[in-house]
Amino acid sequence: MPLTIIGISVDTNELMFKLSEEAREKLIEELKRWTRTGGKERLRRWYQMGGWFNWALNVYPLLKPALNNFYPKLKG
Helix, strand or coil: CCEEECCEEEECCCCEEEECHHHHHHHHHHHHHHHHCCHHHHHHHHHHHHHHHHHHCCCCHHHHHHHCCHHHHHHC
16 A cells, blocks of 8 residues: 655555656646746746745656756856
């Protein structure tokens, strides 16, 4: 029986991690919303989404290198 830990489903029998369908849908909807915003609001949302991506990529570790350029750019 899978356990849900910080929104990630952990199946210890099958040694699998996955996001719930609901969590994936929320992430996709937020990306769509971000593309419709502009100006300072868009930048503020981008900062927030960096943390969300970091959380989501715990399930997809092969995609983690995609964050390598994100955090240094936030410093300026």
